[in-house]
Amino acid sequence: MNPIIETQGLTKVYGSNGTAVHALRGIDLTVAKGEFVALIGPSGSGKSTLMAILGCLDLPTEGTYTLDGRQVQGLSGGELARIRNEKVGFVFQSYNLLPKASIARNVELPMLYAGVGRKERRERALALLEKVGIADKADKLPGTLSGGQRQRVAVARALANEPALLLADEPTGALDSKTGAEVLGLFRELHEQGNTLLLVTHDPSIAALAERRVEIRDGLIAFTEGAA
Amino acid sequence: MKTSDAFRERLLGAWVEIRENLGRSVLQALGVLLGVASVLGGFSISDSQRKRADEMFVKMGGLDKLNVQPKAAVRDGRPTALQQANLGLRDEDAVGGEALKADAIHGVSRQKFARARVVSPYGDQDRQISGIGGDFIPANGYGVARGRAFSASEMDSGAPVVILGTEAAQVFFPKGDALGQTLRIGTVPVTVIGLFEERVFRFREGQRNQFWWRNRIIAVPANLVQRRMNGDAYRRVDRVTFRIPDLGAMGGFAKQLSDLLRTNHRLQEDFRLDDVAARIRRRNSQGDVYDIIFLLSGVLALVGGGIVNVNIQMAGLKERVREVGVKMAIGASGREIFKGFMTEALLLTALGSLAGLALGVGFSWIITKNLGIPLYMTPASFLWAYGLAAAFGFLFALYPAWKASRLSPMEALRYE
Ligand SMILES: Nc1ncnc2c1ncn2[C@@H]1O[C@H](COP(=O)(O)OP(=O)(O)OP(=O)(O)O)[C@@H](O)[C@H]1O
Ligand SMILES: [Mg+2]
Numbered sequence: 001m002n003p004i005i006e007t008q009g010l011t012k013v014y015g016s017n018g019t020a021v022h023a024l025r026g027i028d029l030t031v032a033k034g035e036f037v038a039l040i041g042p043s044g045s046g047k048s049t050l051m052a053i054l055g056c057l058d059l060p061t062e063g064t065y066t067l068d069g070r071q072v073q074g075l076s077g078g079e080l081a082r083i084r085n086e087k088v089g090f091v092f093q094s095y096n097l098l099p100k101a102s103i104a105r106n107v108e109l110p111m112l113y114a115g116v117g118r119k120e121r122r123e124r125a126l127a128l129l130e131k132v133g134i135a136d137k138a139d140k141l142p143g144t145l146s147g148g149q150r151q152r153v154a155v156a157r158a159l160a161n162e163p164a165l166l167l168a169d170e171p172t173g174a175l176d177s178k179t180g181a182e183v184l185g186l187f188r189e190l191h192e193q194g195n196t197l198l199l200v201t202h203d204p205s206i207a208a209l210a211e212r213r214v215e216i217r218d219g220l221i222a223f224t225e226g227a228a
Numbered sequence: 229m230k231t232s233d234a235f236r237e238r239l240l241g242a243w244v245e246i247r248e249n250l251g252r253s254v255l256q257a258l259g260v261l262l263g264v265a266s267v268l269g270g271f272s273i274s275d276s277q278r279k280r281a282d283e284m285f286v287k288m289g290g291l292d293k294l295n296v297q298p299k300a301a302v303r304d305g306r307p308t309a310l311q312q313a314n315l316g317l318r319d320e321d322a323v324g325g326e327a328l329k330a331d332a333i334h335g336v337s338r339q340k341f342a343r344a345r346v347v348s349p350y351g352d353q354d355r356q357i358s359g360i361g362g363d364f365i366p367a368n369g370y371g372v373a374r375g376r377a378f379s380a381s382e383m384d385s386g387a388p389v390v391i392l393g394t395e396a397a398q399v400f401f402p403k404g405d406a407l408g409q410t411l412r413i414g415t416v417p418v419t420v421i422g423l424f425e426e427r428v429f430r431f432r433e434g435q436r437n438q439f440w441w442r443n444r445i446i447a448v449p450a451n452l453v454q455r456r457m458n459g460d461a462y463r464r465v466d467r468v469t470f471r472i473p474d475l476g477a478m479g480g481f482a483k484q485l486s487d488l489l490r491t492n493h494r495l496q497e498d499f500r501l502d503d504v505a506a507r508i509r510r511r512n513s514q515g516d517v518y519d520i521i522f523l524l525s526g527v528l529a530l531v532g533g534g535i536v537n538v539n540i541q542m543a544g545l546k547e548r549v550r551e552v553g554v555k556m557a558i559g560a561s562g563r564e565i566f567k568g569f570m571t572e573a574l575l576l577t578a579l580g581s582l583a584g585l586a587l588g589v590g591f592s593w594i595i596t597k598n599l600g601i602p603l604y605m606t607p608a609s610f611l612w613a614y615g616l617a618a619a620f621g622f623l624f625a626l627y628p629a630w631k632a633s634r635l636s637p638m639e640a641l642r643y644e
Contacts, residue, residue: 057557058638078561084637085559096554096641100248101241112237113559157558 002069004165004196005031005054010063012049012219023049024060025219031198033164036191038210039200046219047200048169054198055088055167056080068164085113089158091168095150097142103129103153104138110160128156132186148179155186159195166190168199172206184209235571242572246579249544256540257580259533260621263526264584264613265591270522271609272592277518279604284429284438292334293367294482294502296321296468296489301498316464317499321492322362325470325485332481335363335471340450342458344414348400355396357413357446359453367471370445375407375422378449386451391422393445416456418448432600523612530616534624541573541628552632553640562633569629570622577621581614588613 012024023046031037039047052058053065056072059080065072068087075083090096097106107125116124129135132152134145142150151171158166168187172180184206191197199210207213212226246253298317319338326336340359345352364370365377372391382389390411397406397420406420424447427439454463470485472478482501489499552565560568589605596603 052638055557057641058636078563081556081559081561081564084557090557092641096550096557098551098554100244109555110558112234113561113564115234118233161559 002033003030003066004033004035004068005029005198006066007054007060008064010050010053010060010065012046012053012058013061023219024053026063027216027219027221029214029221031165031196033196034191034194035212036187036197036210037199038207038213039198039216040202040204040207040213041216041222043202045216047216049219050216051167051169051198051200054165055090056083081113085110086161087164089160089163089166091151091154091158091166091171093170093173095142095147095154095174097150097153097157099142102139102141103134103145106142106153107157107160110157114161124160125156128159129153131159132156146179147175148182151175151179151183152186155183155190159190164196166195166197168197170200170202172201172203238568238571239575241568242575245572246576252540252544253576256533256537257576257583259529259536260577260580260617261584261587263528263530263533263620264581264617265587266529267522267526267616268585268588268605268609268613269591269595270526271519271612272588272603272605273595273599274518274522275606275609276592276596276601276604277599280431280601284431292471292473292478294470294472294478294485296325296470296485297500298464298466299498299500301496316462317466317468317489318462318464321489321499322465322468324488324492325468328484328488329472329477329481332472332474332477333470334473335367337362337364337367337469337471338450338465339364339467339469340453340458340465342414342453344457345412346400346446347412348409350402351400353399355444355446357448357453357457359450359457360447361450361465363471364447364469367469369427370442371425372422373425375420377422383449383451386449386453386455388416388418388452388456389421389448390418391424391445391447392420393424393443393447394426395440395443396446397423413446413448414457416452418452434600526613526616527620530620534620537573538624538627541569541625542631545628545632548632549635549640549643552635553637553643556635556637557641565635566629566633569632570625573625573629574618574621577617577625581617581621584617585610585613 007027007029010024010027010029011022014021014023027050029050039050041047049058053060054067056067056075059073063073067083070083070087072080072083084090097103098109101109104122104125107128108121111121111124126135126138129138132155134149134152134156137145137149137153142153145153151174154171158168166187171187172183175183187197187199188209197210199206201207210226212224214224215222296317322336322338326333338361340361342357342359343354344357346355346357360378361383365372375391377391378387378389381387390413392400392406397404400406400411401409401420406423409420410417411420412418424443424445427442428437429439430437450465453459454465470481472481486501490497493499555565555568556562592605593603
C-alpha cells in the first residue's frame with residue numbers, strides 16, 4: 001500500500017552560520033494510510049518543526065518528502081497552500097480559530113479556499129459539526145465556547161476537505177483531563193474510520209493510544225515502538 | 229460562479245473586519261472622505277460658477293454670435309485715404325457674409341443706431357434708437373410680450389412703427405396703455421405696435437439686474453433709421469451679427485468673412501470682428517485654475533490619508549499576523565490573503581468615498597447657496613472624485629496587502 005508520508009533525510013536549519021539551530025538532523029519516516037502515530041520527545045527536540053514540514057507549512061532545508069504520492073520539495077507557495085488545503089488537516093494546541101468568524105464559517109473556510117459552492121459548504125460544515133457533537137453552536141463565535149468545544153470545532157475544520165493526513169500538535173495540551181479525554185475519544189473515532197493521524201504529545205498515556213510511537217531527540221528519530 | 233462566490237465571501241469577510249474594528253476603520257476612511265469631498269466640492273463649486281457665467285454669456289449675446297462693427301481705418305496714425313471715401317459697413321456685407329456659409333448661419337441681424345429726441349404725452353428724453361433688421365429680436369434674446377413684432381414689409385419699407393422695452397414703455401407711457409399710441413422720434417411720428425418682455429439676469433440672487441439696460445430699448449425698423457433719421461447714401465449700418473450655433477464652424481467663417489469684407493472694402497481694415505478664438509479660449513479656461521487647486525488639495529488629502537492608512541494598516545497587520553497564519557494553514561494562498569486585504573482596503577475606500585460624496589454635495593450646496601448661485605454638479609466631478617479615491621486607495625493598499633501575503637505560514641503561526 002502506498003504510504004501517506006515518506007521522508008528521507010529531512011533536515012531543518014533555522015538561522016544562518018553563527019546562530020544556526022539544527023532543529024532536524026535527518027528524519028526518515030514512513031507513515032502508512034490509516035495509521036495512528038504518536039510523536040513524542042522532550043521539549044525543543046523538533047517535533048513541531050517536523051509537523052510543520054509534514055503539513056507543508058514549511059519546507060525542509062534538505063531531504064525529500066512525498067505526501068500522498070506528491071513530491072513536496074521545490075513546490076511554490078501557491079502549490080503548498082493548495083496541498084495544505086486539500087491533503088492536510090491541522091489541529092493546534094491553541095485551537096487557532098478565527099475569532100471574528102462564526103463556528104460554521106470557521107469550518108467552511110477551507111472549503112471556500114477549495115472552491116466549494118456556498119450551499120454545499122454550509123451543509124458539509126453542519127454535518128461535520130454534528131459529527132464532533134456541537135451542531136447547536138454553528139452560529140456562535142469561538143469566544144463563547146469552552147476549550148473542549150473549540151478544539152472540536154478545530155477538528156471539524158481540519159476534516160473539512162477530507163484530508164489524507166490529520167496533524168495534531170498537542171491537541172489536548174490546553175484542556176483539562178476530562179475534556180482532553182473526550183477530544184482524544186474523537187481522534188480515536190476518526191482513526192477507526194480510516195483517517196491517517198499524526199499526533200504530537202508529551203503525555204505517555206496519550207501516546208499509548210497510538211498504534212506506533214516515534215520518539216524524537218535532538219532532531220533525530222531516537223526509536224520507534226509498535227507496528228511499523 | 230465560483231469567482232463571484234469567492235468575491236462575495238471576501239467582501240463579507242472585509243465587512244466583518246471593518247465593523248469589528250470600527251474606530252480604526254473610521255480613521256482610515258476619514259482621509260478618503262475628506263479627499264473625495266474636497267475634489268467633488270471644489271469641482272462642483274467651480275462648475276456652478278462657470279455654468280452661471282455661461283448662462284449670462286448666452287443670455288447676453290451668447291457664444292454663438294459673431295459681430296462685425298465699423299472701425300476707423302488708420303495707417304501711420306492717420307485716417308487712410310479710402311477711409312475718407314466712407315465705404316463703411318453696409319447691407320451688402322451682411323448679405324455677402326450670409327452667402328458664404330448659408331447652412332451654418334442660423335440668422336443675420338443688422339443694427340443701425342441713432343440718437344434722437346423721443347417725445348410722448350408723458351415723457352421727453354434724448355434716447356438711443358435701435359434700428360433693427362433681420363433676426364435681431366430672437367437672436368438677441370428678446371421676446372414680444374404684447375402686441376407683435378415687425379412684419380417683413382414693415383422692415384423693408386421702413387414703416388414708422390416701434391417696439392418698446394419695459395423701461396422705455398414705463399418712461400413714455402407710465403399708465404401702461406402704450407400699445408397703439410404714438411411717439412415722436414425726432415420729427416418722425418411712430419406707432420407703438422409691440423412691447424418687449426422684461427429682461428432680467430442676476431448673477432447671484434439679490435444682486436442687481438445685469439440686463440437692466442436692455443429694457444431701455446426703443447426698436448424701429450433699421451430702414452426707418454436709415455431713411456429718415458441717421459442715414460446716408462451708402463446705407464451703412466452700425467453692426468452686423470451672424471448667429472452660428474456650431475462653434476467649430478465659427479472660426480473658419482470668421483476668417484472667410486474677414487477676407488470677403490476686406491475685398492469688398494478695397495483692402496481697408498475698416499471693420500472689426502469679434503475675436504472668436506480668444507472668446508472660446510477664455511471660456512474654456514474659465515475656472516481652470518480653481519479646478520487645479522481643488523484637484524491638488526483633494527489629491528493632497530488623499531495622499532495624506534493614504535500614508536496614514538498605510539501606517540494604520542501596518543500596525544493592524546501586527547495584530548493580524550496570527551490570523552493570516554491560520555488562514556494559510558488551512559489552505560489560503562498568498563494571493564488569497566492579498567486579495568482579502570485589498571478587498572478590505574477597497575471596501576473601506578468605497579465606503580469612505582460614498583460618505584465623501586455626500587459630504588461634498590452638502591459642502592457645495594452650502595457654498596453655492598451662500599454665493600447665491602444655483603448648484604450645478606456634473607457626473608464628471610463625481611467620477612473624478614471617486615476615481616481618484618479609488619486609485620489612491622488601491623495604490624496605498626498594495627504595500628500592506630503585499631506584506632501580509634508574503635508572510636511565511638510557519639512564522640505567522642508562531643507569532644505572538
Ligand atoms: N522559527 C524558528 N527560528 C529559530 N529557531 C527555531 C524556530 N522554530 C523552532 N526553532 C528551534 O528549533 C528547535 C525545535 O523546536 P520545535 O518547536 O520543533 O520543538 P518541539 O519539539 O516542538 O518542542 P516543544 O515540545 O516545546 O513544543 C528548538 O530549539 C527551537 O528553539
Ligand atoms: Mg512544539
